[in-house]
Amino acid sequence: MPKNFIQDIAGKIQEALPDGMKNAHGEAERFVKEGVESALSNFKLVRYEEFEIQQKILLKTREKLELLTKRVDELEEKLAKLEG
Structure with a gap:
């Protein structure tokens, strides 16, 4: 503003x-x-600069979440193979 x-x-x-x-x-x-x-x-x-910072943090968090979700899926597959 x-x-x-x-x-x-x-x-x-x-x-x-x-x-x-x-x-x-x-x-x-x-x-x-x-x-x-x-x-x-x-x-x-909020100032635009603050909005941009929060947007970057959200993007990094989203990327980490996707990586962790993929890893959990892989670990669940390995566990299923070990149990089966």
């Missing part, structure tokens, strides 16, 4: 306000910022 994301949204909303409302710049800006911050606080956001 860009650093000035909230300020950008607040600015765009303020530009769309009628002229009479633009005079209440400070109050409107504060109101909009509070509203946007409140809405964003309901989301669980």
Whole structure:
């Protein structure tokens, strides 16, 4: 998320306000910022870098799981042959 994301949204909303409302710049800006911050606080956001790290960890874990599953299958086959 860009650093000035909230300020950008607040600015765009303020530009769309009628002229009479633009005079209440400070109050409107504060109101909009509070509203946007409140809405964003309901989301669980992570940085993209953190997401990439978790994605790589998941891929490695998945690869290890596949290798272990294959090994267990092979060991079960050997055990079945020994028992049979």
